[in-house]
Amino acid sequence: MPRVKKPAKVKEPIRLRMKELANGNKSLYLDIYRDGKRTYEYLKMYLIPETDNNARVRNQTTMAAANAIKSKRIIQLTNGEAGIETREKVFLLDWMETYKENQAKRGKKDGNQIQVTIRILKNYAGERVTMDQIDKAFCQEYIDYLLTEYRPKGKQVSNFTLHTYYRILNGALNAAVRAEIIKVNPFTKINNSDKIRLPESKRSYMTIEEVRALIAAPMKNEAVKQAYLFSCFCGLRISDIISLKWKDVFVDRGQYRLAVSMQKTKEPIYLPLSPEALKWMPERGEKTSEDHVFDLPSPTMINTLLKPWAKAAGIDKRFSFHTSRHTFA
Template sequence: MARVRKPTKIKEPVHLRMKALSDGSKSLYLDIYRDGKRTYEYLKMYIIPETDNNARKQNQVTMTAANAIKSKRIIELTNGEAGIETKEKVFLLDWMEIYKKNQEKHDKKDGNQIKVATRILKAYAGERTTLDQIDRKFCLDYIDYLYTEYRPKGKRLSNFTLRNYCRVLNSALNAAVRAKLIVANPLNELERSEKIRLPESKRSYMTIEEVRALIATPMKNEAVKSAYLFSCFCGLRVSDIVGLKWKDVFIDRGQYRLAVSMQKTKEPIYLPLSSEALKWMPERGDKTAEDHVFDLPSPSMMNILIKPWAKAAGIDKRFTFHTARHTFATMMLTLGADLYTTSKLLGHADVKMTQVYAKIINKKKDSAVNLVNGLFD
């Protein structure tokens, strides 16, 4: 009797592998071997320690998506030359969960927004919508749904909140493009008029007279007072002031400067410090280069502490730590600095972001010239 030959096992050109990380999680990557060459593709997906049932379910979702990418790469390698296009399906809700975990892995604090946005997407599109089904029409209909139908607790949310939920989807789709699960993000293709519009923001700021009043008014926490006034004279966000270290401060040809990578934009800037700003910087003393310049409580606590100080100074307008940054911008423009220079001092990526302050200054000019109205009737 003829012996039955076992089928030859076909070697796959792509293997899904894991790399153990120091925190106990595992990073997923593809080991690709083709034509005698080996390459690696790190997926930015992670298997977390299975401490509970939710973690096990999350790992199952992550592995499903990772295997989908692996299958897609195999198809691309074996059939790409022949012009065959077969897309592996990845469900939108699965990808949103993966995106949320990846954001947490990188210490991003938007987990709750992603959770709510995922819930909205489930109500809008159901559980079986795949990433490749998201096109321009999907995005326009989703925006229309947020405007007209989405009513948590029976109330329509502000455009600002709705825009945040759209931003979450936009970021998740950009991540899917980077993972090569989709070719392009259709939200990026929408016209500005088709996106959720925001009303022009009203930015509260202190006038020069009000800054003088704050300087003259004592505050129990002198470090917080100094940090706020320092921001008034350099424009740094609270997150950048909290993270500021002595190694970031240097002197360049007699000019004090800060070398700061801004927390929000990650944009590196070299910020010159005026003598007014230096007045509110603490003495270094015996602090090392790695020590923080300001010894401060949390940003939320600082916002609580500064309100009684502002009230004591006679200020009754909206007052948060961020008003110091607005104060710096309007003060620079009021004193004659040009828009482009002010934009660079603020670390704005686009001068358009600074134009809102120019509008504030123009309104002040209008009010000033109108002061003479009626005086000579």
């Protein structure tokens, strides 16, 4: 009697697997293998030790939910291969790469921060999360992941750094709304108290006595000294002082003013100059309207020159050109 062949077992393209955690729980994730490529989707769902009946019931509910997600992913995968997909899917990681490129085109210098955020998102949610799967729960759990699980090389990360990775994803989702990829940024549905907040910064500034000490102390570059003290009495940023030209200085009804377009905000302002500020402006001499008011080295060299000047004035607090703006404020 001929042997009846058993039907070949069809391998599922997506399998539900679990990973043992240090606290005894098991993290559930999907192992997705298609076209010779393996990816993982972590479900942020956990099985707990079955110490009692409640734990067993809870695990059964969790497994049922995880299997439902698995089935949904298999259907999505199959429909996509059959050409049944009704709308184009945009993967989160692909959109993050596009966002990084767009930021670079706009002249933004946050490419490295975006790249780190992409790595974090890959570890947090895997590679196959699509933009239509980004909801309030995803965003809240991303925040929780940053606060409780993200430990590069086992090191604690400051809130300033964590806030950056929250801000990057938030900005990318805002851009996705503008591009009509998603309808709303789910971060807007989360209470501010549940978001990552920056700790209050302690701004360093000079007291009147310290400004007097700086005036009295010798400085290797007189133009840098003048520029710093000028900023103390008018509040201009270093970038705006470096770009300041004599054509920007004018007199309006006896009042000296500056007409400048702020380098950071691009907003034009008409800034009145006090007698103290005017004291630290160099003489114009033979300079034309297109010449710079201050003949200054690079910003890096300026801050290098400031340190020995502060030391000569007996100042040991945090000191940079930006403290002049805080002093004015």
